[in-house]
Amino acid sequence: xxxxxxxxxxxxxxxxxxxxxxxxxxxxxxxxxxxxxxxxxxxxxxxxxxxxxxxxxxxxxxxxxxxxxxxxxxxxxxxxxxxxxxxxxxxxxxxxxxxxxxxxxxxxxxxxxxxxxxxxxxxxxxxxxxxxxxxxxxxxxxxxxxxxxxxxxxxxxxxxxxxxxxxxxxxx
Amino acid sequence: xxxxxxxxxxxxxxxxxxxxxxxxxxxxxxxxxxxxxxxxxxxxxxxxxxxxxxxxxxxxxxxxxxxxxxxxxxxxxxxxxxxxxxxxxxxxxxxxxxxxxxxxxxxxxxxxxxxxxxxxxxxxxxxxxxxxxxxxxxxxxxxxxxxxxxxxxxxxxxxxxxxxxxxxxxxxxxxxxxxxxxxxxxxxxxxxxxxxxxxxxxxxxxxxxxxxxxxxxxxxxxxxxxxxxxxxxxxxxxxxxxxxxxxxxxxxxxxxxxxxxxxxxxxxxxxxxxxxx
Numbered sequence: 001x002x003x004x005x006x007x008x009x010x011x012x013x014x015x016x017x018x019x020x021x022x023x024x025x026x027x028x029x030x031x032x033x034x035x036x037x038x039x040x041x042x043x044x045x046x047x048x049x050x051x052x053x054x055x056x057x058x059x060x061x062x063x064x065x066x067x068x069x070x071x072x073x074x075x076x077x078x079x080x081x082x083x084x085x086x087x088x089x090x091x092x093x094x095x096x097x098x099x100x101x102x103x104x105x106x107x108x109x110x111x112x113x114x115x116x117x118x119x120x121x122x123x124x125x126x127x128x129x130x131x132x133x134x135x136x137x138x139x140x141x142x143x144x145x146x147x148x149x150x151x152x153x154x155x156x157x158x159x160x161x162x163x164x165x166x167x168x169x170x171x172x
Numbered sequence: 173x174x175x176x177x178x179x180x181x182x183x184x185x186x187x188x189x190x191x192x193x194x195x196x197x198x199x200x201x202x203x204x205x206x207x208x209x210x211x212x213x214x215x216x217x218x219x220x221x222x223x224x225x226x227x228x229x230x231x232x233x234x235x236x237x238x239x240x241x242x243x244x245x246x247x248x249x250x251x252x253x254x255x256x257x258x259x260x261x262x263x264x265x266x267x268x269x270x271x272x273x274x275x276x277x278x279x280x281x282x283x284x285x286x287x288x289x290x291x292x293x294x295x296x297x298x299x300x301x302x303x304x305x306x307x308x309x310x311x312x313x314x315x316x317x318x319x320x321x322x323x324x325x326x327x328x329x330x331x332x333x334x335x336x337x338x339x340x341x342x343x344x345x346x347x348x349x350x351x352x353x354x355x356x357x358x359x360x361x362x363x364x365x366x367x368x369x370x371x372x373x374x375x376x377x378x379x380x381x382x383x384x385x386x387x388x389x390x391x392x393x394x395x396x397x398x399x400x401x402x403x404x405x406x407x408x409x410x411x412x413x414x415x416x417x418x419x420x421x422x423x424x425x426x427x428x429x430x431x432x433x434x435x436x437x438x439x440x441x442x443x444x445x446x447x448x449x
Contacts, residue, residue: 043309124183125183
């Protein structure tokens, strides 16, 4: 059995970060993100004795990304998780344009394919290198490069981010 | 969003307000449900297979079963103890061990860990070699199950009544040209088990099965794999690669040893079969 305290610490320490990755992967679908995080933690729990000394966070993140991007696994999606919380939590503070921009970014992310979204999130949120991204997704380096370029091109012309185009020379 | 730095900042800022609440207790409940579902599947499968195999055929060629759906063992090095000590013939055995040996299967974008199990009952045990997919902790690859008939003296019966009994059974997973995993059972209690071939002796890891009184062992070592089918032909195989298994007691004395034979070094299917290596 996993060491309860160590595993609890891991869950507490990584929930927020994994939740943010999940929300970006799902284009702001918090319920689906929560389901991804829960499934990732479950698999970490089951494999805890083997991975506890290694990169447990990486294992969880990889599980989430692969669960979300593998099309054939989507066909056997787990049960829906009901939640009594709205997808966006109002905190009473809205700096000018903040919520509008958040919504527009999530909308723009939703226009990407799942793999494109995963590459963007891993490269620019998780700060992985192209090589690490390729290994994480189990695809070639060339596929990462082309997928990344395609994703950035889509974001550049996305109507949701039309005034916030990504400049081509920054595609690296 | 004028450049990549803006994109980075936007991704960080947009996700900052997201609140995901997953409690450890919720994870445990979910894991228990997964385990129960998988264990129910594999126990049912083994029960059906066990009932379908006549006792007279308990020792024979490995049987290939489809992916069982069983979960990976959660105990890495030493395995969890199986049922309480009893030695009663009907006592169920259920001891799973992750060997720690990983096999990359790039064609499937995953790695698998070789797992070994002792299942069945004390009277009719079976030694299992399976492969756990690290992507989802499921044993879904071809699994080799060898049924071993237990003799009244606690050893392994031969194929016919007049045959001598055996103390060792082992399987070998060929990992590469000079790379093998040997794993098996010693029908008795041993403090140390060694595997030797080509003049090189290797200490195996061991785990004792209290219910059966047998000892599981496994070792990953540098050695040429045994040729396929070497122990299933009428002509006795004499080398060049021959496997010697030896069990020692607590004071370092040799209890039993065997070299070659049809219960030693049985071939195991692995997930890369029929794939280019």
